[in-house]
Amino acid sequence: MRVLLFTGKGGVGKTTAAAATAVLAARRGLKTLVLSTDAAHSLGDTLAFEAGPEPTECVAGLFVQQVDAESRLTQSWGQIQGYLLSALEATGLDRLRAEELTVLPGAEEVLALLEVRDQVRSGRWDLVVVDCAPTAETLRLLALPEALDWYLSKLYPIERRVVRALRPLLGEAVGIPLPRQPVLDAAERLHESLLDVQEVLQAPTTSVRLVLTPESVVVAEARRMLTSLALYGYRVDAVIANRVFPDGSDPWLAGWVAAQREQLAEVNDSFAPLPVHRGLYRAAEPVGPSSLVGFAEAIYADTDPFAVPASQDLLEVERTPGGFQMSVALPLAQRQDVDLARVGDDLVLSVGGRRRVMALPSALRRCSVAGAKLEGGRLRIAFVPDRAQWPHGQGAHP
Ligand SMILES: Nc1ncnc2c1ncn2[C@@H]1O[C@H](COP(=O)(O)OP(=O)(O)OP(=O)(O)O)[C@@H](O)[C@H]1O
Numbered sequence: 469m470r471v472l473l474f475t476g477k478g479g480v481g482k483t484t485a486a487a488a489t490a491v492l493a494a495r496r497g498l499k500t501l502v503l504s505t506d507a508a509h510s511l512g513d514t515l516a517f518e519a520g521p522e523p524t525e526c527v528a529g530l531f532v533q534q535v536d537a538e539s540r541l542t543q544s545w546g547q548i549q550g551y552l553l554s555a556l557e558a559t560g561l562d563r564l565r566a567e568e569l570t571v572l573p574g575a576e577e578v579l580a581l582l583e584v585r586d587q588v589r590s591g592r593w594d595l596v597v598v599d600c601a602p603t604a605e606t607l608r609l610l611a612l613p614e615a616l617d618w619y620l621s622k623l624y625p626i627e628r629r630v631v632r633a634l635r636p637l638l639g640e641a642v643g644i645p646l647p648r649q650p651v652l653d654a655a656e657r658l659h660e661s662l663l664d665v666q667e668v669l670q671a672p673t674t675s676v677r678l679v680l681t682p683e684s685v686v687v688a689e690a691r692r693m694l695t696s697l698a699l700y701g702y703r704v705d706a707v708i709a710n711r712v713f714p715d716g717s718d719p720w721l722a723g724w725v726a727a728q729r730e731q732l733a734e735v736n737d738s739f740a741p742l743p744v745h746r747g748l749y750r751a752a753e754p755v756g757p758s759s760l761v762g763f764a765e766a767i768y769a770d771t772d773p774f775a776v777p778a779s780q781d782l783l784e785v786e787r788t789p790g791g792f793q794m795s796v797a798l799p800l801a802q803r804q805d806v807d808l809a810r811v812g813d814d815l816v817l818s819v820g821g822r823r824r825v826m827a828l829p830s831a832l833r834r835c836s837v838a839g840a841k842l843e844g845g846r847l848r849i850a851f852v853p854d855r856a857q858w859p860h861g862q863g864a865h866p
């Protein structure tokens with residue numbers, strides 16, 4: 469069972485690469501599902517096939533699905549939203565404002581990932597290929613399960629206890645309806661599902677393929693994305709440089725070829741040791757299964773696009789003579805962009821404005837951060853046991 473997610477800046481060829489990879493997989497005998505979490509229906513257009521909300525066979529062994537994010541949203545969030553609405557309205561807020569407040573940012577895409585999870589867990593497929601929405605959306609959505617988890621795990625138990633204790637009192641006194649058990653259950657189910665989504669996306673058999681075109685602006689964004697993906701615990705296993713111009717004698721084309729050559733060299737250096745596959749700029753749009761399979765064969769050449777990559781540890785904790793070292797993979801991160809804070813039992817790591825809250829393993833909770841350095845594409849954080857702050861074994865009571 470393998471999961472491949474295709475992401476990158478808008479318009480670089482994510483949908484084309486995802487569809488092409490899926491067609492190739494089916495040709496090679498893998499039972500494949502390709503689905504899109506993007507509300508735009510371009511996956512169907514690319515495959516020249518009318519995709520519906522349920523997996524439908526497009527060519528032998530290849531099923532296509534256009535996730536109906538809206539109905540998933542109603543399914544998972546509707547009940548909770550309904551409660552929030554009534555609670556907010558009871559406080560005197562008008563309906564429109566209340567509705568605004570209960571809309572989860574990026575929720576549709578996140579909930580589309582629930583469908584990905586269901587399909588992966590169904591055991592029906594050898595390969596699930598996901599055509600993601602453009603960069604910014606995807607990143608936000610990849611971060612959301614963890615952010616939600618953090619908020620819910622901190623707030624939820626407290627709220628639940630308060631609600632139970634106060635239900636008989638509060639309900640009457642303030643006139644604010646309290647959430648009933650089904651609402652609480654729905655919130656808990658959503659929470660658990662999102663954690664499961666995260667588990668699926670971070671599994672060693674799940675890889676992200678970064679699609680880019682060899683242009684400076686696109687490459688710069690892809691570099692930042694590589695860092696952010698590692699920050700969130702997602703493994704990138706290859707880069708696809710698409711729309712590479714073939715050599716030619718036309719002076720306009722020669723200019724582009726030279727500029728792209730420079731960018732491709734930079735891509736090779738930046739993303740090493742990841743393989744960089746190249747897709748030529750074709751004379752026509754690669755649309756339809758037979759055109760796509762040719763595109764995929766050219767991209768992957770003689771490599772195996774479905775092999776599970778050698779595992780890389782994104783997060784490691786090891787003992788050192790002075791305590792522990794925790795290291796987090798952060799390829800291409802710049803020192804000035806990295807920020808680290810300890811908040812209770814959590815470590816908050818920010819890189820270029822993106823944040824990840826990591827629960828510290830129990831051994832590290834009784835330690836302090838003694839320093840951190842970026843080295844070999846990893847952030848290495850030194851932890852020392854709290855006692856070490858007071859020399860001569862005096863402990864916390866000198
Ligand atoms: N190598 C190529 N040669 C020629 N045309 C290409 C190539 N790759 C993609 N295209 C065409 O470029 C357009 C954009 O590609 P595609 O839809 O795959 O990009 P995308 O990254 O999914 O875009 P979006 O961000 O809007 O989802 C399509 O019309 C596609 O057929």
Ligand SMILES: [Mg+2]
Pocket residue numbers: 482483484506510599
């Ligand atoms: Mg697309």
